Structures are given as structure tokens and as C-alpha cells.
Amino acid sequence: MMTPSPIYTKFFTIPKIAIDENSHVNNVAYVQWMQDIAVEHYSSIGGIQAQGPNATWVVRGHRVEYFLPAYAGEEIEIRTWIENIQRVRSLRKYEFIRTSDGKTLVKGETDWVFVDVKNGRPLAIPQEVVDIFN
Numbered sequence: 575m576m577t578p579s580p581i582y583t584k585f586f587t588i589p590k591i592a593i594d595e596n597s598h599v600n601n602v603a604y605v606q607w608m609q610d611i612a613v614e615h616y617s618s619i620g621g622i623q624a625q626g627p628n629a630t631w632v633v634r635g636h637r638v639e640y641f642l643p644a645y646a647g648e649e650i651e652i653r654t655w656i657e658n659i660q661r662v663r664s665l666r667k668y669e670f671i672r673t674s675d676g677k678t679l680v681k682g683e684t685d686w687v688f689v690d691v692k693n694g695r696p697l698a699i700p701q702e703v704v705d706i707f708n
Contacts, residue, residue: 579656579707582615585673590646598643604680605636608668611654612684624702628692634663634685642672642679649673656707662696663687 594600616622616631625631644650650670657665663685670680688699 581653581655582611582618584611584614584652585649586652588644588646588648588650593646596643598645599679601638601640604638604640604670604682607652607670608636608638608654608682608684609633611652611668612666612686615654619706621703621706624706625688625700628690629688629697629700630691631664631686632689632694634687636682636684638680638682640680642677644670644672644679650679657683659699659704659707661698662689664699 588599592599592603649672651673653669653671655667657667666684666686668680668682668684669678670682671677672679688697688703689695690697
């Protein structure tokens with residue numbers, strides 16, 4: 575098992591489309607943003623090339639903890655990192671921070687499983703993929 579990877583960060587302004595009937599960010603928007611930044615981070619460090627065409631990652635589960643609401647027009651920072659890599663799984667963590675006051679809005683994690691694209695069965699994560707996170 576490896577130790578946590580460096581933090582990948584992205585800033586963006588919350589769009590109106592993410593707002594729900596309670597006038598704050600819809601809970602499911604955070605899950606979408608978690609997946610989006612995971613893919614963006616992985617792509618930016620060469621993950622797609624390292625894994626090759628016959629393997630991919632699938633979500634086994636998400637855990638999300640909501641602390642404070644966020645609203646349209648607010649700037650937030652999303653932080654993500656790989657907490658650990660096991661034989662066929664990887665735990666990725668996330669934090670959503672409001673930039674105006676530095677308060678944590680949401681924390682989350684995703685349990686990802688590395689699988690064969692043809693049959694969907696778990697595959698051992700190749701060393702080339704592990705190495706991109708260091």
C-alpha cells in the first residue's frame with residue numbers, strides 16, 4: 575500500500591445550474607464534481623496512457639460528508655489526492671473549500687476499482703499506474 579499522493583487543486587465558480595430548490599448547491603453536484611476532478615487529475619498526470627486501452631477504473635462507492643451550504647457565484651477550491659492504493663483498489667479523497675472564508679463545505683471519498691474493460695473483472699493495478707501518483 576502506498577502513502578497519500580500530492581494534492582491536486584482546482585478553483586471554480588459555482589454555476590446557477592448546480593443550485594437546487596433550497597437555493598444552495600445540490601448534493602449530487604458534489605458527487606459529479608468529485609468524479610470530474612478525479613478524471614481531470616488522473617488524465618493530467620498521464621494515467622490514461624499508463625493504464626493502457628484494456629483497463630479502466632469504476633466506482634465501488636462514494637462517501638460524502640456535508641458541512642456547510644454553498645451558493646451560486648461563490649468560488650470554491652476542490653482538492654483531491656490518492657489516499658492509498660491496494661492490489662485492485664484505490665481510495666481517493668476530496669475537500670471542497672469556500673475561498674472567501676476558507677471554510678470546508680464538503681469532504682468526500684471514492685473507492686475506485688481497476689478493472690478489465692472486456693469482462694469487468696478486477697485487475698491488479700500495474701506498477702506504471704502506481705508510479706504516476708508519486
